[in-house]
Amino acid sequence: MRSNYIFTSESVSEGHPDKVADQISDAIVDLFLSKDPEARIACETLTTTQLVVLAGEIRGKGIMDEAGNWAPGVKEEVEQAARATVKRIGYEQDGFHWETLRFENNLHPQSAHIAQGVDESGNKDEGAGDQGIMFGFACDETPDLMPATLYYSHKILEKMAADRHSGAAPFLEPDAKSQVTLKFEDGKPVAATTIVVSTQHARGYDEGDKEAELHACVKKAIADVIPAALLSDETVYHINPTGSFEIGGPDGDAGLTGRKIIVDTYGGAAPHGGGAFSGKDPTKVDRSAAYVARYLAKNVVAAGLAKRCTIQLSYAIGVAEPLSVYVDTHGTGTVDEAKLEAVLPQLVRLTPKGIRTHLGLNKPIYSRTAAYGHFGRKAEGDLFSWERTDLVEKLKAAL
Incomplete structure (x- = not known):
C-alpha cells in the first residue's frame, strides 16, 4: 500500500x-x-x-x-x-x-x-436475486470513514444545491459536477492540489461581473466544505472551464439509471462489482449486499481493527448463502483477515433475507440515497442503517 x-x-x-x-x-x-x-x-x-x-x-x-x-x-x-x-x-x-x-x-x-x-418456499430460504460480486469499503480519512476525495466532492455539490434551493444563489441551475484532487502523505490528505467544478447557470453568468459572482459562490462552497488546512495559494481551481454551461440536465445529455456507480460508492478508491443500486428492491444483492459489505467494513475500521478495509461478497442467483467472504485490510489491520472472514458472518447472517432483516431494508428509504452517495451519510432512524457502527463492541468481543 x-x-x-x-x-x-x-x-x-x-x-x-x-x-x-x-x-x-x-x-x-x-x-x-x-x-x-x-x-x-x-x-x-x-x-x-x-x-x-x-x-x-x-x-x-x-x-x-x-x-x-x-x-x-x-x-x-x-x-x-x-x-x-x-x-x-x-x-x-x-x-x-x-x-x-x-x-x-x-x-x-x-x-x-x-x-x-x-422466493422463499417450504424449506427453501429466499435466494439471491442475481449472481454477482459486491464490495464494501471504509477508511479513516474522514469522520464518516470515507475516501476524502469523494467525500469533499459530494459535499461541495450538496452545499451548492442547498444555496440554489434556499435562493441564496438563484443563478445556479440543477446540473453540476465536481472533482477533488488531494495530495496524501503517510496515507493522510495534506493538501488539495486541484478542484474542478462545472455548474449549469442562468443566462449571462458566463461573462463579466456575473461570472465573477458565480465563481465567488462556488469558491465559498468549496471553502465551507474543505478544511482550510488543505487549501492554499497553490490550490488550482477550474470553475466552468469550458466557459458557458447554460444547457444542462436531460436536455443537454441523456441520462440513464445506474451509470454513476463509482460516484455512488467510493470514488474509485475501492473495487466495484459492477452492479448499480438505484431502482432495485433489497432482494437484489447488487444493492443489499453492497450495503452490508459497507456496514461490515465500516465497523471494522470504527473498531480500530484497521485503517482501511475492503470486503467482497459473492452470490449465485436463487442461492441464499454467499459463495465467498473476503476481507483485505491493506496492511493496516491489527488482526488476521482470516479471523475477520470467520467472525463477520456470525454477527450478521449474509443471506438476502438476513441482510434485509438486520438492516431494515424493506422500507421506502431509497430516494435519499440516489444523490450525493449511498455511503458516508448520517444514519437517521430507518435511513442509512448500513452507516451505523453498532457492531463495534460485538466485533471486539468476538476477536
Whole structure:
C-alpha cells in the first residue's frame, strides 16, 4: 500500500441527467415498498429532452397482477412520483420541465423464472436475486470513514444545491459536477492540489461581473466544505472551464439509471462489482449486499481493527448463502483477515433475507440515497442503517 500519492474522485449533482434517472427509479422503489414491503422492483429510467421513460420488471400486492394489470390508481401514482421528483430537483426549463415533459411507463410483471428462484418456499430460504460480486469499503480519512476525495466532492455539490434551493444563489441551475484532487502523505490528505467544478447557470453568468459572482459562490462552497488546512495559494481551481454551461440536465445529455456507480460508492478508491443500486428492491444483492459489505467494513475500521478495509461478497442467483467472504485490510489491520472472514458472518447472517432483516431494508428509504452517495451519510432512524457502527463492541468481543 502506497503512503505518498495524489488521488482524485468526482461527484455529480442531483440535477445531473444520470442522477435524475436514479432518483426517479428510487422514487418508484419507495412508492412500491410503501404498498408492499415484499415487492419486487427493477425499475430503469431514461431521461432526455422533455422525456422520461420507465422500463423494468415489478411484482407486488396492490401494485400489478401477473397479467400486467395495474391496481386502481397506481399507474397514475407512478407518473406523479416521477414528476414530483423532477420538480423537487428544480427542473422548470424549456428543455426539461416537470409539468410538461412526456412520460412513458413500460413496467411489466417480473419473470416467473426469476421469482421461483428468489422466493422463499417450504424449506427453501429466499435466494439471491442475481449472481454477482459486491464490495464494501471504509477508511479513516474522514469522520464518516470515507475516501476524502469523494467525500469533499459530494459535499461541495450538496452545499451548492442547498444555496440554489434556499435562493441564496438563484443563478445556479440543477446540473453540476465536481472533482477533488488531494495530495496524501503517510496515507493522510495534506493538501488539495486541484478542484474542478462545472455548474449549469442562468443566462449571462458566463461573462463579466456575473461570472465573477458565480465563481465567488462556488469558491465559498468549496471553502465551507474543505478544511482550510488543505487549501492554499497553490490550490488550482477550474470553475466552468469550458466557459458557458447554460444547457444542462436531460436536455443537454441523456441520462440513464445506474451509470454513476463509482460516484455512488467510493470514488474509485475501492473495487466495484459492477452492479448499480438505484431502482432495485433489497432482494437484489447488487444493492443489499453492497450495503452490508459497507456496514461490515465500516465497523471494522470504527473498531480500530484497521485503517482501511475492503470486503467482497459473492452470490449465485436463487442461492441464499454467499459463495465467498473476503476481507483485505491493506496492511493496516491489527488482526488476521482470516479471523475477520470467520467472525463477520456470525454477527450478521449474509443471506438476502438476513441482510434485509438486520438492516431494515424493506422500507421506502431509497430516494435519499440516489444523490450525493449511498455511503458516508448520517444514519437517521430507518435511513442509512448500513452507516451505523453498532457492531463495534460485538466485533471486539468476538476477536
